[in-house]
Amino acid sequence: MSNPKTRPGKAAPSKPAGRGRAARAVTAEAPEPAVPKTAPSKAPANRAERAAERRAAIVEAALDEFISRGFTATRIDDIAKRAGVAKGTIYLHFKDKESMFEELIRTALVPMINRLHAPPPIGGSVRDMIEGFAQNFIREVATTRRGDIVRLIVAEGPRFPAVADFYYREVVSRGLAGMRALIELGIARGEIRQKDLARFPQIMVAPALIAVIWQSLFSRHAPLDAIEMFRVHLDLIFGERRTA
Numbered sequence: 164m165s166n167p168k169t170r171p172g173k174a175a176p177s178k179p180a181g182r183g184r185a186a187r188a189v190t191a192e193a194p195e196p197a198v199p200k201t202a203p204s205k206a207p208a209n210r211a212e213r214a215a216e217r218r219a220a221i222v223e224a225a226l227d228e229f230i231s232r233g234f235t236a237t238r239i240d241d242i243a244k245r246a247g248v249a250k251g252t253i254y255l256h257f258k259d260k261e262s263m264f265e266e267l268i269r270t271a272l273v274p275m276i277n278r279l280h281a282p283p284p285i286g287g288s289v290r291d292m293i294e295g296f297a298q299n300f301i302r303e304v305a306t307t308r309r310g311d312i313v314r315l316i317v318a319e320g321p322r323f324p325a326v327a328d329f330y331y332r333e334v335v336s337r338g339l340a341g342m343r344a345l346i347e348l349g350i351a352r353g354e355i356r357q358k359d360l361a362r363f364p365q366i367m368v369a370p371a372l373i374a375v376i377w378q379s380l381f382s383r384h385a386p387l388d389a390i391e392m393f394r395v396h397l398d399l400i401f402g403e404r405r406t407a
Contacts, residue, residue, distance in 0.1 A: 221256055225246075225260070272312065275304065301390055301393070304371075314375060342364040347361050
């Protein structure tokens with residue numbers, strides 16, 4: 164039987180050939196639908212930046228609390244309140260007060276100590292390098308809030324040996340090693356005559372520590388020119404500078 168919708172002798176109706184070719188041409192030539200370009204993912208970066216800012220705010224608040232209350236009396240709640248974050252947020256970054264204090268040491272003091280391990284500039288003397296380090300230490304530590312970190316360790320380190328151990332490992336031992344290397348270089352160059360000084364690099368840095376302690380306890384009674392004191396100290400070790 165023939166298809167009732169198709170009369171005998173007639174072909175089934177078809178789409179105009181031109182329209183099909185045009186449609187195929189459009190399909191072939193038309194650009195693919197524009198896929199929105201994925202913008203550089205800023206969300207993770209923003210999250211990381213916000214987390215870093217929050218961490219820095221916590222560390223700053225911790226320093227404020229440690230200075231005003233002392234390490235022992237400072238509570239995590241006090242730090243959270245001063246930083247403007249929830250107490251739980253602090254534990255996302257730090258496990259306890261000790262780890263926050265270690266972060267203060269790591270960020271405020273360790274980079275400065277690392278400078279001691281840089282070689283002296285070409286043509287520069289060992290004395291120049293030690294004097295430059297001392298001036299930076301006095302300006303950036305002894306007379307700033309960084310000095311409060313050192314004073315807190317001196318005052319409360321015996322009750323918190325883990326913090327004192329961290330400070331010794333990250334700051335003191337590195338500082339002494341760097342200073343000993345400079346002293347040995349000074350001896351080798353003939354700048355330092357007392358060879359036993361290399362055994363006691365603490366002698367070289369003693370004025371810097373005196374400046375830190377003096378600043379907090381006695382500066383209101385007798386202001387100390389710590390930089391000039393250090394110059395006199397270096398004169399005793401290297402000999403007085405010759406003036407033209």
